[in-house]
Amino acid sequence: DTGVSQDPRHKITKRGQNVTFRCDPISEHNRLYWYRQTLGQGPEFLTYFQNEAQLEKSRLLSDRFSAERPKGSFSTLEIQRTEQGDSAMYLCASSLRAVGEKLFFGSGTQLSVL
Amino acid sequence: TQLLEQSPQFLSIQEGENLTVYCNSSSVFSSLQWYRQEPGEGPVLLVTVVTGGEVKKLKRLTFQFGDARKDSSLHITAAQPGDTGLYLCAGGGVSGNTGKLIFGQGTTLQVKP
Numbered sequence: 001d002t003g004v005s006q007d008p009r010h011k012i013t014k015r016g017q018n019v020t021f022r023c024d025p026i027s028e029h030n031r032l033y034w035y036r037q038t039l040g041q042g043p044e045f046l047t048y049f050q051n052e053a054q055l056e057k058s059r060l061l062s063d064r065f066s067a068e069r070p071k072g073s074f075s076t077l078e079i080q081r082t083e084q085g086d087s088a089m090y091l092c093a094s095s096l097r098a099v100g101e102k103l104f105f106g107s108g109t110q111l112s113v114l
Numbered sequence: 115t116q117l118l119e120q121s122p123q124f125l126s127i128q129e130g131e132n133l134t135v136y137c138n139s140s141s142v143f144s145s146l147q148w149y150r151q152e153p154g155e156g157p158v159l160l161v162t163v164v165t166g167g168e169v170k171k172l173k174r175l176t177f178q179f180g181d182a183r184k185d186s187s188l189h190i191t192a193a194q195p196g197d198t199g200l201y202l203c204a205g206g207g208v209s210g211n212t213g214k215l216i217f218g219q220g221t222t223l224q225v226k227p
Contacts, residue, residue: 004156031213042118042202042217043157056211091156093213101212103147105156 002026004106006092012112013082020078021109025094032075033103034067035091036060043091049075050097082113117141118205120218127193128226135188135221137203144207146179146186147215151200162206193225 005024013019025032030051035043046065047057051072061067064082069075079086089110093103118139127133137146145164149157161170163179163186170177174197176189186203200222204215 033213035215040219042204042220043215044217045214048211048213056214093156095213097213101206102159102162103213103215105158107155110154 004092004094004104006090006106006109008109009107010110010112012114014114015084016081018078018080019082019111020076021090021092021111023075023077023092023094023106025074025092026104027073029094029096029104030072031095031097031101032069033093033095034075034077035093035105037089037091037108038087046077079111082111084113087111087113118203118216118218120201120203120221122221123219124222124224126224126226129194130192131225133190133193133223135201135203135223137186137188137218139184139205139216141205141216142183143205143216144183145205145212146183147204147206148177148186148188149202149204151202151220153200157202190223193223195225195227198223198225 007022033048034046037043049069064080067077089108091108093105095103121136147162148160151157161177166181166183168179174191178187200220202220203218206212
């Protein structure tokens with residue numbers, strides 16, 4: 001069990017550029033979540049997948065954000081035309097849907113938009 | 115909007131002291147989870163409580179879920195410098211999804227040797 005892996009760990013970009021983050025969940029986990037955390041706050045839910053299906057998106061997720069999980073394994077989160085307000089830690093978590101669902105978080109991708 | 119309020123937001127204590135962190139909401143949650151987060155890392159799950167009035171112990175940490183499942187507390191006995199970190203409570207079961215969590219803003223704990 002190698003845990004949830006996220007890449008890159010850090011990303012610095014200029015306003016207006018597109019960025020893409022990758023998440024590799026724990027292999028047998030069928031649920032995958034994306035959260036966003038800003039400094040001094042707890043994480044906020046963005047979206048989640050069960051297998052390859054994206055089942056829910058937060059209203060926080062503007063049209064500039066898109067997430068995919070093409071084969072029910074790894075997932076990508078893309079932000080188009082980044083804005084300074086997008087600067088945050090983007091966290092991925094995976095779980096095995098079951099009673100008492102437990103989320104396992106990755107180390108996150110820290111995005112800085114200049 | 116469902117919110118979880120944590121208090122205090124920041125706590126600085128000496129090694130050996132006891133402390134309690136509170137997590138309150140006006141909403142009912144099907145589960146309440148506590149996480150610990152180190153700088154630059156993701157949250158790590160400490161415990162999940164699901165039954166009103168439930169008490170769970172993890173070594174020197176005691177977690178309690180309120181009878182009405184709206185609030186929770188984390189008590190640490192004889193704190194050690196290794197307990198330093200950000201403690202987050204999170205309510206689950208929003209819209210029937212136990213993995214969609216509402217997090218509190220966190221309590222930053224600093225334990226001085």
